Amino acid sequence: MSRVDILLERVGQGERLSPEQYLTLYLEADLLVLGQAANMVRRRWHKENVITFVIDRNINYTNVCQCGCRFCAFYRRTGDADAYVITENELLQKIAETIQVGGTGVLIQGGLHPDLDLTFFERMLRTIKEHFPGIHVHSFSPPEIAYLAEKSNMDYKQVLARLQRAGLDSLPGGGAEILVDRVRKxxxxxxxxxxxxxxxxxxxxxxxxxxxxTMMFGHVETPAERIEHMLKIRDLQDETGGFTAFIPWTFQPGRTALGGEPVTAVEYLRLLAISRLVLDNVPNLQVSWVTQGAKVAQVALSFGANDFGSTMLEENVVRAAGVDYRVPMEEIVRCIQDAGFTAVQRTNLYQTVRTF
Structure with missing residues (x-):
């Protein structure tokens, strides 16, 4: 047996490997064989022949951000002609539209606006829950929480507890990019x-x-740093068990200061498969049709993924980089069924809503 075959056999038996061994699999294993191994791990978590998805909406409360990340084409500075902060009426209208088409949640995120304080977000959450008490609010990335904590002179848990009391239900994984400070700098x-x-x-x-x-890959990071990112998430999951899903997506270079070439579908599928092998303690792995399109996302269901992600009734950040895939719910269901699976609408916490 080759070195790669031996490593794949060990992974298949549920054994954890060293970072260097995962890297060997990532770089050297045959793509289809790697996908088969990832599917074995998926079946440990999900024995039923089911692929899930959620109906929700991404709402950006502001495009003003003081970070100025080189990979972002969405952000604006205070005073720019097209800078905005969403109004309460606009926010409520977007949520009402989401519920009207069967949506169960909203993902609300924005830039790090210098003029918005913690009370702004508490008021936003209370208003949402007063009007739509059943909606799941899956919102505010770790950089937003850290920014609010610094501005409020509080620790992270204090800020999160106040937002939780106001109506925050769960936290998305935005702002992870690559969890290696060399890359982040x-x-x-x-x-x-x-x-x-x-x-x-x-x-x-x-x-x-x-x-x-999440992971945003395909810019300046090395393959080893991608593995390091996954292992940091796995270590925290060993400690807390709080992650519901992992969502890797590809950097979109259009209209950004960073620039570069987009990641190929083959590279995306290889990353997806190795992430399923590394993250053996995270129950769900999502495809990224927003960056890859429906056809590649459909193929990804044979590379360890068990979730088609969100219908994303609205998405602005990736679109700002010039990528504008649109996949309605009916197309998601068809893609899942044509791939040989049963399509199931879920909530943000992976509870079943309906089966197709």
């Missing part, structure tokens, strides 16, 4: 460090809040 030097991202997530988990984890 190059692409987002003014954003929270890797340690801060992990510490915010730990604080959320300690409050009983579930969260997701």
């Amino acid at each position: 190059l692409i987002s030097p003014r954003k929270a460090s890797a340690r801060v991202w992990l510490d915010v997530m730990r604080a959320a988990h300690e409050l009983g809040m579930r969260t997701t984890a």
Whole structure:
């Protein structure tokens, strides 16, 4: 047996490998064989032949951000002609539209606006829950929480507890990019460090809040740093058990200061598969049709993924970089069924809503 075959056999038996061994699999294993191994791990978690998805909406409350990340084409500075902060009426209208089409949640995120304080977000959350008490609010990334904590002279848990009392239900994994500070200093030097991202997530988990984890790859990071990112998430999951899902997505270079070439579909599928092998303690792995399109996302269901993600009735950040895939719910269901699976609509916490 080759070195790669031996490592794949060990992974298949549920054994954890060293970072160097995972890297060997990532770089050297045959793509289809790697996908098969990832599917074995998926079946440990999900024995039913089911792929899930959620109907929700991404709402950006502001595009003003003081970070100026080199990979972002969405942000604006205070005073720019197209800078905005969403009005209460606009926010409520977007949520009402989401509910009208069967949506169960909203993902609300924005830039690090210098003029918005903690009371702004508490008021936003209370208003949402007063009008739509059943909606799940999956919102505010770790950099937003860290920024609010610094401005409010509080620790992360204090900020999260106040937001939780106001109506925050769970935390998305945005702002992770690559959890290696060498990379972060190059692409987002003014954003929270890797340690801060992990510490915010730990604080959320300690409050009983579930969260997701993400990775944005395909810019300046090395393959070894991608593995390091996954292992940091796995270590925190061993400690807290608070992550519901991992969502890797590819950097979109269009209209950004960072620039570069987009990641290929093959590279995306390889990353997806190795993440399923490394993150053996995270129950769900999402595809990223927003950056890859429906066809690649459909293929990804054979590379360890068990979730098609969100219908994303609205998405602005990736679109700002020039990528504008749109996949309606009916197309998501068809993609899942044509791939040989049963399509199931879920909530943000992976509870079943309906089966198709």
